[in-house]
Every structure is written in C-alpha cells, then in structure tokens.
Amino acid sequence: MGIDAAGERALSPRVLEQAADWLMLLHEDGSAVQRAQWQRWHDADPDHARAWQRAERLLALSGQVPPALAHGALQRPASPGRRAVLRSIAALLIAPLGGWLAWRLYDGAAWDASVRTAVGERRRHMLDDGSVLQLDTDTAVDIAFDGHQRLLRLRHGQVLVETAADPRQPARPFVLASPAGRMRALGTRFNVHHAEATTALAVLEGAVQVSLAAGGQQRVIDAGAQVRFSADAFERTQAITPAIDAWRNGMLVVDAQPLRRVLEQLGRYQSGWLGCDDAIAAQPVSGAFPVDDPARSVAMLAAVHHLQVQRGPAGLWTRLRLPASR
Known part of the structure; x- marks a missing residue:
C-alpha cells in the first residue's frame, strides 16, 4: 500500500x-436503522474510520455542512443543491485528497482572513501549536487548525513561518496554501510571498514539499533554495537571495536587482504608486533600504544614481527619472 498526499x-x-x-x-x-448499519461499518475497520474522516474533512472545507457528520448533520431535509455538494464530495473521496478537485473545493471555501496587516504594518502572530507567523505589509492569512491538520492560507502578501513540533499525537501536517499551490512544511523555517498569480518560496531551514494547485506536479525545496511557481508550473530552483527575510527588521536588501523591481517592493509599504521611467527601469541596484520610510529610500536611490524625484499631488504617485539635463 502506498503513501497518500498527507503522508x-x-x-x-x-x-x-x-x-x-x-x-x-x-x-x-x-x-x-441506516445509522446503526453505518456505525457497524465505521467501527469494523480502522481504515473505514479513516475514510470517513476524509469525508468529514472535505465537507468541512466545502463550507456546506459542519464536520460532525455522525451526529445528525446528514439528517437535514434533502435539497438539489445539497445533494449536488454531497455527490461532489463522494467523487472527491475516490480521487487523491491533494488532487485538482480537492484543491478547487478548498480554494472555494468562504473564509475570512484570520490575521491581516495594513499597508506599512508588520506583525508577529503566535499560532496555537507554538509555531510563529510573521506577516509583512498588506498581508492576509486564513488559519484553520483542526484535529487532522494545521492549515493556513495566504491570500496575498508575505509571511515568514517558523514551525513548531505539533503538541498533538499523531502529529498533524503543517500546510501553508496560496492560490498557486500547497506547501507542506517538513520541520522548517520558510518565507512565502504571493502576488498576482505567482508564489515565491524560500526555505531557510528544513525542507518544504510543494504541490501545484492544478495538480500533478510536486517538488521538495531544501534549505538554502528558493523557487517561484504558478498554479500549473514551477520556475527554476535557485539559491536563496541574501537577507531575503530582512523585511522582518524593516529593511529591503537587494543585490543587482532592476530598479523597477526594487521600487515595486518598496511600493508595497506605502499608499500611492511608486515607479520609474522605462529608460532606467533595468538599471541594477544594490543596497539596503528602510521599508518603514519609503520616501527616505527613494531619496537614497535618487542620490546614489543621480536621478530626479517627481511626486504627484497628495502623494498619489512618485516617479524616478533622469534629470532633464541628461
């Protein structure tokens, strides 16, 4: 017998x-009578109980019914919509739990962000199992711990996760999901940033198993490596960028990054657009810049690279450009 996606x-x-x-x-x-027959089936074999737990988990993720199926949830009046949900769940039981259909069911769950930060805000959040979640600016995370797994969903933004040993036995898997895929921590410390349709993962300690949201592809990323991925494709795995988690201490550290990319990162910490003219967008930038004071960082960039700063009314936009004399 093999091993499933939950290990x-x-x-x-x-x-x-x-x-x-x-x-x-x-x-x-x-x-x-039917419930009694189901109970005999459920108790006859530990695998029967595990299969029923899978049904409970899928139903809970669907947001349609509570997970305690054995306590009367299925005795509600039937309805076409509810019957369709249950048929979908039944179909998912046959498929791997980490497959595309299960992912789409999870992704459609109507969750509110459990923890979030505003633009320019950073915060540290202790999870129930002792793990630590550090949130960067403009970040939203759902938290859903239950008896089977420790599950987080990064809606947008950036987090640094330091996992702790699960106090429960057997230990529950620790999974951080983004719209692009699921990342299962293998005793680790890792940084994740999601924007638009792409997730960037950097593993600082341990390892992380990544499963793409579209299904099929998996990859284990070890300590010292980073990778970007979308729902259906991985980019090339690379060595970690130096000081990738410096944002925790209020700094953006870059090494020969294009100016446009540096300004995009600084722009996450302020309201209003921050950018540059196309003529200087690819100019390489190296250095350390304070993210809590984007205006100071922009002034530093302008001084070092001999650029001019233009600002719109009420701080709606800021642009770096070549001086008119050049």
Missing part, C-alpha cells in the same frame, strides 16, 4: 467507494 498509508479504492456510498445513503435515508 499516511493510502486507503484502498474499495474502502473509499464504501465511504462515498454511505455518504449518499445517510443523506437519502437517515433512519435509525
């Missing part, structure tokens, strides 16, 4: 099909 011994297709059948049977006929 457990894989369940047989037969057992998963039985769980899917019971899911629909209890929905259609929630009589006491």
Whole structure:
C-alpha cells in the first residue's frame, strides 16, 4: 500500500467507494436503522474510520455542512443543491485528497482572513501549536487548525513561518496554501510571498514539499533554495537571495536587482504608486533600504544614481527619472 498526499498509508479504492456510498445513503435515508448499519461499518475497520474522516474533512472545507457528520448533520431535509455538494464530495473521496478537485473545493471555501496587516504594518502572530507567523505589509492569512491538520492560507502578501513540533499525537501536517499551490512544511523555517498569480518560496531551514494547485506536479525545496511557481508550473530552483527575510527588521536588501523591481517592493509599504521611467527601469541596484520610510529610500536611490524625484499631488504617485539635463 502506498503513501497518500498527507503522508499516511493510502486507503484502498474499495474502502473509499464504501465511504462515498454511505455518504449518499445517510443523506437519502437517515433512519435509525441506516445509522446503526453505518456505525457497524465505521467501527469494523480502522481504515473505514479513516475514510470517513476524509469525508468529514472535505465537507468541512466545502463550507456546506459542519464536520460532525455522525451526529445528525446528514439528517437535514434533502435539497438539489445539497445533494449536488454531497455527490461532489463522494467523487472527491475516490480521487487523491491533494488532487485538482480537492484543491478547487478548498480554494472555494468562504473564509475570512484570520490575521491581516495594513499597508506599512508588520506583525508577529503566535499560532496555537507554538509555531510563529510573521506577516509583512498588506498581508492576509486564513488559519484553520483542526484535529487532522494545521492549515493556513495566504491570500496575498508575505509571511515568514517558523514551525513548531505539533503538541498533538499523531502529529498533524503543517500546510501553508496560496492560490498557486500547497506547501507542506517538513520541520522548517520558510518565507512565502504571493502576488498576482505567482508564489515565491524560500526555505531557510528544513525542507518544504510543494504541490501545484492544478495538480500533478510536486517538488521538495531544501534549505538554502528558493523557487517561484504558478498554479500549473514551477520556475527554476535557485539559491536563496541574501537577507531575503530582512523585511522582518524593516529593511529591503537587494543585490543587482532592476530598479523597477526594487521600487515595486518598496511600493508595497506605502499608499500611492511608486515607479520609474522605462529608460532606467533595468538599471541594477544594490543596497539596503528602510521599508518603514519609503520616501527616505527613494531619496537614497535618487542620490546614489543621480536621478530626479517627481511626486504627484497628495502623494498619489512618485516617479524616478533622469534629470532633464541628461
């Protein structure tokens, strides 16, 4: 028997099909007799209980019903919409839990951001298991710990995660998801930034297993390496950029990065647009810049590279450009 995406011994297709059948049977006929028969099936084999736990987890992620299925949740009146949800869950039981359908179900869950920061704000948040989450500017994270897993979702922004050993036994997997994929921590410290459709992962300690949201592709990123990925493709794995987590201490450290990219990063810490003329966009920049004072950083860039600073009314925009005499 193989190992599934959660690191457990894989369940047989037969057992998963039985769980899917019971899911629909209890929905259609929630009589006491039917529930008693289900209980005998559930208790007859530890794999039956594990398969039912998978059904509970998927239903909880769907946001349609609470996870305590064995306590009456399936005895609600039937409805076409609810029946369709349960049929989808039944189909997902047969598929790998980390597959595309399961991902889409998870991604569609109507969660509110549990922890967030405003533009220019950074904060440290201790998780229930002792892990530490550091949030950069304009960042939103969902937190959903339960009896089966420690799950976080990065909606946007940047976080540094320092995982702790799970106080529960058996230990629950620690997973950070973004719109581009799922990152399972393998005893680690790692930095994740998500913007638009791309996630950037840098592993500082340990290792992280990445599964793309579109399914199929997985990769383990070891300490000292970083990678960018979208929902359906990895970019080339590279060595970590020096001081990639310097933002925790209020600094942006860059080495020969294009000016436009540096300004984009500084712009995350202020309201209003920050950019430059195309003529100097590719100019390489190196140095350390304070993110808590973007105006000072822009002044430093202008002085070192002999550029002119233009500002719009009420701070709506700031642009670096070549002086008119050049």
